[in-house]
Amino acid sequence: MPQQVTRLLIVFAVFIGMFLVAAAFLKPASFGEYGHYRGNAIKEIAAKEIKFVDRKSCANCHNDNSDALAGAEHALINCQTCHGPGYKHNQWFEQNKSRFMRQDPASGIWTVDTILVRAAKDIPEEYKLLKPNERDACLKCHAINAARREKVVRQIDVTDHYDVKKKCVECHPPHAPNS
Amino acid sequence: MDPNYQHLYDALSKVEGYIYPNEIGLNWGILIVLYPYITGLVAGAFILASLNRVFKVKALRPIYEISLLTSFSFLCVATMPLIAHLGQPLRFYEMMITPHLTSAMAIFAFVYLWYLMAVLLLEIWFDYRKDMVIWSGEKKGVLRLIYKVLTLGVYDTSPKSVAVDERLGYIITVVGIPSAFLLHGYVGFIFGSLKANPWWSSVIMPVVFLFSAMVSGIALVLFIYMIISWIRKQKLDMKCLDSIGKFLFYILIFDFVLELLDTVHRVYTAEESFDIISILMTKLFFTLTIGQLLLGTFIPLLVLGYFQFSKPKDAIRKASYFIISILVLGGIFCMRWNVVIGGQLFSKSFMGFTTYKARLLGAEGLLSSIVIMIIPCLILAALLWLLPPWKKKNMEAY
Known part of the structure; x- marks a missing residue:
């Protein structure tokens, strides 16, 4: 074999060897555990702090609002779309649950008294949810936008709809805007 | 207005008709324009070199090494636009170590x-090996060491x-x-196989990309050859220039005919996307009609066509070739x-x-795009200094 070919083969072998060594070191340990990705990524994501809750958790205490929502135009919108992530808020309730339990005198069953829960004034700031009632909150969805279908989302031109200084919620109750 | 909505209204002022929200901003910008452009220059310059080496076009001998080194310089930066475009540029190597087949x-x-390791590097090495041995004996200091390595x-x-x-x-x-062909046909294939986009999705796309690559690569080598000769104050080889021309x-012609075929096919089949594409073509007036067609295709075709039948004075041809190389490079960029x-x-809603x-x-x-285009020129300058084609033993006549 000519000398230059032998030398090139050695150089290529060294290069490929270096590549394989580098690949062995750089390849994440859990890669390919389940599929073409890092297996640990799933555990890392699962270990993240939970932020959201399901609708039922909200309805446990806020049943008047969930009742108003049912059948209204906003029925398909999740509570947390407007009020923000609810997990922490729900945690506060779970931690203080004993305060809000009441026994039904007739049946003797213990249930959560939603009136007591909602009357609670000592909920710390970091556990509170958003209560957006400014014009901007509604305009996130209802500002005119060519990419939205009018028949799916009603849209208004923010600059000239009624009195621009008034809040939307003064005329349109947010849980049942068409009521 | 609330600043949160200001950007929405600004964005909507750039939109016409109905468009999905995720289509307002473009995901692929100027860097992704550079990617097929640079890769095309690489493939085209190499094919020009092979015309001399494999197809024995003797008139192209003076630009053989220049073509190879140009091809190599641009190949070194061909992935830079892609890496710069990545959200996580430092993870680029993961594409190699965890290949997604x-x-x-x-x-x-x-x-x-x-293409880099098995084709270009090897070809340049075999071409320069003897000269590097000679230079390693003649030079001193660091340069000698570099040649030895x-x-x-x-x-x-x-x-023997x-x-x-x-x-x-x-x-x-x-x-x-x-x-x-694979390298650049592949770039065309990536676009051509995106069936969701009617402007891209075409079986002919890899071939169109390939021919436009050859056109741009040839124009680039023509341009670089003239610049190098001007810097070195050397006479241009008119036979070589005419042959490149x-x-x-x-x-x-091939490139133009293929694109014409694609257009005729679109017009005749008039699929559901045809209306939006016809409007799109009017929107791309400056880059399509003026840049790509008039300046990048028709004028070069007319002038080069004329040169096939008649040979004006050398000075006129030189100036024309120079201007044409720039026009074609601009046309292919367009x-x-x-x-x-x-x-x-x-919008995909058409x-x-x-x-x-x-x-x-x-x-x-x-x-950053301009920087990415300047880097290969600097690499080429360094390579021409390190491996000057005109100092090769079999090239002294040039």
């Missing part, structure tokens, strides 16, 4: 590596050994031609622009348009 994008890394310790310059270089170089060029003319940007301007304005700063801005 069903992703056309991911496999490009290997197509690229094959580059020879990989093979100092044999006997006729040089004949082996010649033979292996030839084989690599023969392998290199389909590899160059002839090949540029033929391949430009073509890449029309494909990449044009393909994202219309009912509306967005607009694109390149930013000046930032990783994906105009400035």
